[in-house]
Amino acid sequence: MTIEATLPSTSDSPTARQVWTHTRGIVLALVVLVVAAFAIASVRSTSQHGRLDPRSADPHGSRAVAELLDDRGVSTRVVTTLGEARAATGPDTTLLVAVPDLLTDRQQTQLHTTTQGSGGRTVLVAPDAPSVGTLAPGVSADPALSYDSTLSPRCDLPAARRAGTADTGGVRYRTTAPGADSCYPSNGLPSLVRLPAPEGDGDTIVVGAPDILHNDSLDEHGNASLALQLLGSRPHLVWYLPSLSDNELTDTGEQDFLDLLPSGWLWGTLQLFVAAALAALWRARRLGPLVPERLPVAIRASETVEGRARLYRKANARDRAAAALRSTTRTRLAPLVGIPLARAHTPEALLPALSTHLRDRGEGQTLHTLLFGPPPGDDAALIALADQLDALEREVRRP
Numbered sequence: 183m184t185i186e187a188t189l190p191s192t193s194d195s196p197t198a199r200q201v202w203t204h205t206r207g208i209v210l211a212l213v214v215l216v217v218a219a220f221a222i223a224s225v226r227s228t229s230q231h232g233r234l235d236p237r238s239a240d241p242h243g244s245r246a247v248a249e250l251l252d253d254r255g256v257s258t259r260v261v262t263t264l265g266e267a268r269a270a271t272g273p274d275t276t277l278l279v280a281v282p283d284l285l286t287d288r289q290q291t292q293l294h295t296t297t298q299g300s301g302g303r304t305v306l307v308a309p310d311a312p313s314v315g316t317l318a319p320g321v322s323a324d325p326a327l328s329y330d331s332t333l334s335p336r337c338d339l340p341a342a343r344r345a346g347t348a349d350t351g352g353v354r355y356r357t358t359a360p361g362a363d364s365c366y367p368s369n370g371l372p373s374l375v376r377l378p379a380p381e382g383d384g385d386t387i388v389v390g391a392p393d394i395l396h397n398d399s400l401d402e403h404g405n406a407s408l409a410l411q412l413l414g415s416r417p418h419l420v421w422y423l424p425s426l427s428d429n430e431l432t433d434t435g436e437q438d439f440l441d442l443l444p445s446g447w448l449w450g451t452l453q454l455f456v457a458a459a460l461a462a463l464w465r466a467r468r469l470g471p472l473v474p475e476r477l478p479v480a481i482r483a484s485e486t487v488e489g490r491a492r493l494y495r496k497a498n499a500r501d502r503a504a505a506a507l508r509s510t511t512r513t514r515l516a517p518l519v520g521i522p523l524a525r526a527h528t529p530e531a532l533l534p535a536l537s538t539h540l541r542d543r544g545e546g547q548t549l550h551t552l553l554f555g556p557p558p559g560d561d562a563a564l565i566a567l568a569d570q571l572d573a574l575e576r577e578v579r580r581p
Contacts (some may be wrong), residue, residue: 208461215457219450234280234307234392236260236421241398247409249422256414262425264289273383276413277420278391282309282317284424290316301382303411307392308353318386320359321375328354328368331393332403337365339376341411345404350374352391363555366390387412463471500564501557508553511571518578527555539578548572 232238236248236258248258262268264285271277277297279285294317297304306314311323314524328351335342342348354371357364364372372389389412392407486534494503509527517525519535521540527534533549552574557565 204465207465208361208458211452211457211461215454234395237421239397242396244395244397244421246397246400247395247406247413250410250416250420254410256417256419258419258421260421261425262423262439264364267420267422268293268296270418271296271300271302272418274416275300275418275420276303276305276416277422278305278307278413279309279317279422279458280307281424282306282313285313287316289424293317294319297384297386298379299381299384301379301384303384303412303415304385304386306388307395308390309388310353314355314388318359318375318377318388320377321355321357321388323355323487324354324371326354328352328371328373328390330368331391333366333368333373335365336367337372339365339374341408342366345408345411346402348408349393349399349402350389350408351447352392352393354390355388370436398414477541493580500559500561504564504567505573507568511575512553514575515578536556536578546550 232240232243233246234242236244237260239245251258259270261270267277267279277294282290302478304317306317308316309323311325314321314323331348331349332353333351334347335345337343342363348366350366350373351368352373354368354373355364356371357375357377361378363376365374365376366372375388377386377388379385393399394409395481400406400409427558491503494500512526512532513523515521515534515536516523519532519539521532521535529550532553536549552567552570558567
């Protein structure tokens with residue numbers, strides 16, 4: 183009758199409570215960051231609602247100028263796609279592009295091709311590099327913005343002279359186009375440029391700031407006069423608000439997931455990664471080499487051996503287990519046969535001494551395989567190796 187002793191199973195995996203205890207700080211920090219990001223996004227989306235929209239009565243909307251134009255018989259039509267904007271251009275139409283920088287290079291080229299021969303007026307609101315060079319050839323944006331928001335005309339353009347000072351300070355421009363009117367200069371560079379069309383009565387006007395169109399600043403200085411003269415020269419006004427609903431948003435006409443993400447989310451994701459890295463450094467327990475410390479209780483050698491054996495078995499590391507057994511055996515055998523410890527792991531020094539000590543054993547090749555051979559192929563071979571090494575050590579120690 184064989185009686186097998188069943189040892190209680192042990193596990194090195196942390197419990198759910200331990201995992202939560204170690205990660206709750208990081209999880210809490212991530213939750214706070216996500217909530218803060220949503221709160222900031224909500225506040226900013228509310229504050230920017232209806233920006234430059236002629237239907238919006240918000241401070242940065244443009245409903246006031248649209249109603250003033252309507253009183254003067256100028257109809258305002260809002261479009262959100264490039265196709266609608268191109269189809270609406272004509273000699274009796276003013277096309278206002280609210281945010282030109284949102285247009286792709288392909289959209290800008292198509293829009294300029296349509297407007298340059300339409301005979302109408304095109305008004306570009308605060309275009310920056312490089313969109314201004316495509317929509318208004320001969321005009322380039324200066325990297326430095328204007329420090330003053332309220333500027334004087336200082337040009338011969340009738341609309342600017344009648345309006346007087348206005349809040350046009352923002353992007354400054356340089357122009358090499360012949361016959362261009364440069365108005366409202368700041369440090370020598372204009373913030374409003376009018377380019378006459380090469381043929382016909384059409385023209386293109388570049389305004390460096392959108393302030394003259396905002397509801398909250400329309401009644402200041404000559405903003406209302408300038409806005410009405412720039413937008414009311416034709417009986418029809420097409421107000422183009424570029425949007426994500428435009429099928430021609432990308433150069434290929436197709437959109438992928440990244441095109442639909444606002445640029446702010448990419449920066450937000452980067453900030454989350456930086457916060458996670460800082461949290462990991464904060465929670466790190468050791469930033470240098472391990473420091474030995476005295477254990478509070480004595481641990482039996484058998485328990486240590488069993489624990490390390492379980493780790494080797496869990497990792498299927500028979501090669502490392504065999505190497506540890508052979509190395510320890512060679513270290514103990516070397517002093518017994520008169521070999522220095524420094525040469526205990528050299529076959530040329532250890533094996534001849536062992537053969538001489540064992541006299542008529544005559545198992546040199548067997549000793550080489552036993553002490554320096556390849557790792558065992560399975561657990562049974564590993565156990566057999568341990569037994570053979572133990573038997574060899576007993577044989578050497580025998581008087």
